Amino acid sequence: MGLRLDLLLLAAALLFSPALSDLVILKVDRRVDLTSQIVRVTSTLKVENNGKDAVTEVLLVFPDRQVKNLAYLFAVSSAGKGKAKSYSHTLSVNEINLKGMPPSLVGYLVSLPEPLGKGESYTLDVLAVYTHSLKPFPEKITQADIQLLVFEDSAYYLSPYEVKAQSLTVKLPQARIESYTRIENTKLHGSDIKYGPYENLPPFSHSPIVVHFESNRPFAVARELVREVEISHWGNVQVTEYYNVVNRGSEITGEFSRLEFQARPHIRGPSSFRNLVAKLPPRTHSVYYRDEIGNISTSHLWSDSKKTELEIEPRYPMFGGWRTAFTIGYGLPLQDFLFESEGKRFLNFSFGSPINEIIVDTLFMKIVLPEGSNDITVTAPFPIKESRETKLSHLDLVGRPVIILEKSNVVPEHNQYFQVYYTFSGISMLREPLMLIFGFFFLFITYILYMHADISISKSSPSYLAKMQWEEVQAVIQQVENIVSRCLAVHEKLEASLQDLSRTGVVQACKSVRKSADSTLKELYKEMKPLLSFLQSSSQAAHILPKVEELVTKERELQEKLMTKHLTVVDCYEKKLGGREIENRINAHQQKITVLRQEVDDLLDYIDEL
Amino acid sequence: MAPKPITSPVPDAWYPTLAVFMLAIGLVITASFFIYEATSLRKNRSLAKELITGAVASVFLGFGSLFLLLSSGVYV
Numbered sequence: 001m002g003l004r005l006d007l008l009l010l011a012a013a014l015l016f017s018p019a020l021s022d023l024v025i026l027k028v029d030r031r032v033d034l035t036s037q038i039v040r041v042t043s044t045l046k047v048e049n050n051g052k053d054a055v056t057e058v059l060l061v062f063p064d065r066q067v068k069n070l071a072y073l074f075a076v077s078s079a080g081k082g083k084a085k086s087y088s089h090t091l092s093v094n095e096i097n098l099k100g101m102p103p104s105l106v107g108y109l110v111s112l113p114e115p116l117g118k119g120e121s122y123t124l125d126v127l128a129v130y131t132h133s134l135k136p137f138p139e140k141i142t143q144a145d146i147q148l149l150v151f152e153d154s155a156y157y158l159s160p161y162e163v164k165a166q167s168l169t170v171k172l173p174q175a176r177i178e179s180y181t182r183i184e185n186t187k188l189h190g191s192d193i194k195y196g197p198y199e200n201l202p203p204f205s206h207s208p209i210v211v212h213f214e215s216n217r218p219f220a221v222a223r224e225l226v227r228e229v230e231i232s233h234w235g236n237v238q239v240t241e242y243y244n245v246v247n248r249g250s251e252i253t254g255e256f257s258r259l260e261f262q263a264r265p266h267i268r269g270p271s272s273f274r275n276l277v278a279k280l281p282p283r284t285h286s287v288y289y290r291d292e293i294g295n296i297s298t299s300h301l302w303s304d305s306k307k308t309e310l311e312i313e314p315r316y317p318m319f320g321g322w323r324t325a326f327t328i329g330y331g332l333p334l335q336d337f338l339f340e341s342e343g344k345r346f347l348n349f350s351f352g353s354p355i356n357e358i359i360v361d362t363l364f365m366k367i368v369l370p371e372g373s374n375d376i377t378v379t380a381p382f383p384i385k386e387s388r389e390t391k392l393s394h395l396d397l398v399g400r401p402v403i404i405l406e407k408s409n410v411v412p413e414h415n416q417y418f419q420v421y422y423t424f425s426g427i428s429m430l431r432e433p434l435m436l437i438f439g440f441f442f443l444f445i446t447y448i449l450y451m452h453a454d455i456s457i458s459k460s461s462p463s464y465l466a467k468m469q470w471e472e473v474q475a476v477i478q479q480v481e482n483i484v485s486r487c488l489a490v491h492e493k494l495e496a497s498l499q500d501l502s503r504t505g506v507v508q509a510c511k512s513v514r515k516s517a518d519s520t521l522k523e524l525y526k527e528m529k530p531l532l533s534f535l536q537s538s539s540q541a542a543h544i545l546p547k548v549e550e551l552v553t554k555e556r557e558l559q560e561k562l563m564t565k566h567l568t569v570v571d572c573y574e575k576k577l578g579g580r581e582i583e584n585r586i587n588a589h590q591q592k593i594t595v596l597r598q599e600v601d602d603l604l605d606y607i608d609e610l
Numbered sequence: 611m612a613p614k615p616i617t618s619p620v621p622d623a624w625y626p627t628l629a630v631f632m633l634a635i636g637l638v639i640t641a642s643f644f645i646y647e648a649t650s651l652r653k654n655r656s657l658a659k660e661l662i663t664g665a666v667a668s669v670f671l672g673f674g675s676l677f678l679l680l681s682s683g684v685y686v
Contacts, residue, residue, distance in 0.1 A: 232685035235618030339613035394686045432686045437672030444664030451647050475653035
């Protein structure tokens with residue numbers, strides 16, 4: 001394999017070098033970070049233009065077996081050194097198919113911000129992130145074994161340009177190393193292996209190295225992750241994440257002893273991982289963690305003003321090859337993620353999984369917008385496959401528009417913000433309450449219809465007719481009662497006017513009240529007349545009629561007495577008689593009034609009870 | 611123009627209170643509706659009064675149940 005690649009590279013060098021020989025790489029520092037399952041290679045390149053023409057692009061090449069696992073490639077121009085380094089420009093990186101390039105190599109063109117003149121140099125940082133590049137070896141281990149991994153790369157920087165000076169540092173998680181390729185200038189410092197410096201190497205130089213080392217870091221891979229983000233304009237962004245996680249480390253063979261694992265987990269299960277930590281946004285609320293069976297209680301949550309940390313433990317320790325599926329969900333405040341700009345609303349949300357150092361084979365990001373959203377567009381910092389669907393949720397009629405963003409091979413570097421723009425009118429928010437209101441109103445209407453409907457089958461039977469007549473009588477009696485109580489209310493008014501008189505001594509006001517009371521009572525009697533005559537003619541009302549008539553006469557008597565009393569009092573005031581004198585005069589009336597009022601009340605109660 | 615954060619029309623913290631009060635008012639009006647239906651006679655009943663009471667009750671019950679859903683975490 002290595003030999004074949006060498007031959008290809010040689011061929012490439014012969015075919016290719018004349019076209020691209022203008023640039024020279026003065027210095028390359030490569031740092032390979034193997035401390036987690038994700039391989040991160042940072043290369044600092046210092047390029048110089050030795051040709052006559054200005055150069056605007058730098059070509060990077062990668063062998064295709066690496067490109068297959070390449071999840072993320074990023075280039076920035078770097079100025080300064082060490083911590084003072086400022087990343088001023090993000091450079092655009094595009095895959096390119098150059099003529100004459102062997103199929104085992106893939107090229108990427110980095111565009112420089114400004115053309116590089118003759119003799120000028122430029123420094124840039126290139127970050128390449130690979131997944132599934134660490135191969136467990138041996139592939140199968142037992143519960144107590146440690147996990148060993150193999151990493152392959154080239155000690156020389158693979159470049160179409162001549163490289164003047166270069167070095168490579170491989171950072172391992174632990175100092176325990178099984179073996180590593182030793183070539184000239186190889187040094188081991190603790191858990192770092194250093195190759196180089198090597199000087200003046202021709203284009204496409206290649207020297208394979210293999211590092212075999214121990215790593216018990218979690219190999220958590222989500223084979224599929226569905227993140228559903230549901231927006232409610234009533235103040236919430238609900239996130240639900242469906243994970244399907246597998247440990248892609250060395251597969252476990254033999255039996256698993258829970259007892260041994262429980263007693264000494266670090267010795268009897270070093271290759272497993274027990275928990276995953278998710279870093280959620282600040283002000284996260286209503287967090288849950290469950291699977292198909294139900295809630296999983298082994299989780300912890302910490303929160304401060306900057307972030308919320310959720311630690312979740314699967315139901316069992318995750319050994320190599322073992323799988324688990326679970327769901328986590330949480331709510332976020334709307335104002336942190338939804339914004340309005342130029343009449344359009346947009347969601348600003350982070351792509352990728354919040355779980356630390358997890359690889360996602362296929363990520364489906366579903367953004368569920370509220371019903372009534374239009375003109376949906378997505379802007380993302382990297383290419384994503386986009387599709388649409390609708391989802392029916394609470395109180396929906398036509399379903400909510402859903403945007404599905406699909407991406408494979410997602411690493412934590414993809415946790416960048418993307419935006420979903422849409423238009424939405426505030427009136428659409430009233431859909432849900434209106435649905436509820438009409439739902440309740442429908443119930444009321446149904447009840448009203450039921451109460452109004454006549455659902456008896458035989459409309460001509462004597463009992464039905466009698467019932468109808470009786471209902472009519474009842475209705476009339478109710479009306480009579482109603483009129484009587486209105487009369488009583490007028491009486492109250494008269495009494496009140498008398499009290500006013502005793503307080504203020506203004507006779508005129510009292511008289512006007514009397515006048516209006518007279519006319520009201522007259523009208524009420526007019527209304528009552530046809531009702532009474534109806535009752536007298538109706539046979540059904542025979543037994544109740546005397547009582548009703550009694551009520552009417554008593555009421556009239558009461559009224560007469562009251563009027564007399566009123567007249568007397570007003571008279572006395574006009575003659576300016578003393579308080580005692582007035583009292584003496586109305587005393588007799590007052591007693592009768594009290595008795596009559598009691599009788600009227602009793603009669604009303606009696607009729608009511610029928 | 612800088613993007614402006616979007617908030618809910620009613621602050622979240624009010625949802626439980628609003629739910630309780632609106633549902634209470636709605637249920638009282640519903641009760642009065644049913645009392646009216648049960649006590650008044652068919653002949654004397656006024657359709658307009660029934661409809662108005664029903665409509666007012668359903669507005670209160672509708673918003674009340676919406677806020678109940680929101681306060682219990684079902685964001686519609």
